[in-house]
Amino acid sequence: MPAARPSVRRRYVATTVAAVYLAALGVILLWPDHPDRDAGAAYAALYRLFPGATPVTMDFGLNIILFVPFGIVLGVLLTGHPWRLIGVAAVVPLAIEVVQGVFLPGRTSSALDVVANTLGGLIGALSIALSRRLLAHRRARTRR
Numbered sequence: 001m002p003a004a005r006p007s008v009r010r011r012y013v014a015t016t017v018a019a020v021y022l023a024a025l026g027v028i029l030l031w032p033d034h035p036d037r038d039a040g041a042a043y044a045a046l047y048r049l050f051p052g053a054t055p056v057t058m059d060f061g062l063n064i065i066l067f068v069p070f071g072i073v074l075g076v077l078l079t080g081h082p083w084r085l086i087g088v089a090a091v092v093p094l095a096i097e098v099v100q101g102v103f104l105p106g107r108t109s110s111a112l113d114v115v116a117n118t119l120g121g122l123i124g125a126l127s128i129a130l131s132r133r134l135l136a137h138r139r140a141r142t143r144r
Contacts, residue, residue: 018073033106063116071124093117
């Protein structure tokens with residue numbers, strides 16, 4: 001059997017990483033209880049890094065970070081469809097918060113989480129768009 005081309009291998013690795021991330025995200029977001037309940041030491045370290053943070057700002061920032069990879073996945077999958085991407089980046093967090101609020105009594109649903117998750121998704125998608133633009137510009141310069 002011949003060796004896979006580098007682009008096929010890269011796509012396989014990227015797909016695998018995206019699938020693992022999305023599965024982990026699903027577990028984190030749909031776990032019946034708050035998954036960070038026993039994360040006191042991790043939060044203490046974060047508060048030392050960001051001494052001015054409050055629980056609300058820390059939660060907001062962590063929710064943004066959690067969804068940046070989601071935006072990267074969307075940016076890869078929905079190339080050329082910015083309005084669909086924005087819609088998915090907003091509707092998925094909203095649906096998750098509704099599920100948490102209605103079906104998971106051990107979780108709390110929050111509009112701030114929807115905003116932070118959507119923002120994280122958009123940051124991830126914008127990073128992919130900017131990366132593509134920079135790569136295209138670099139390729140165009142090397143062809144001259």
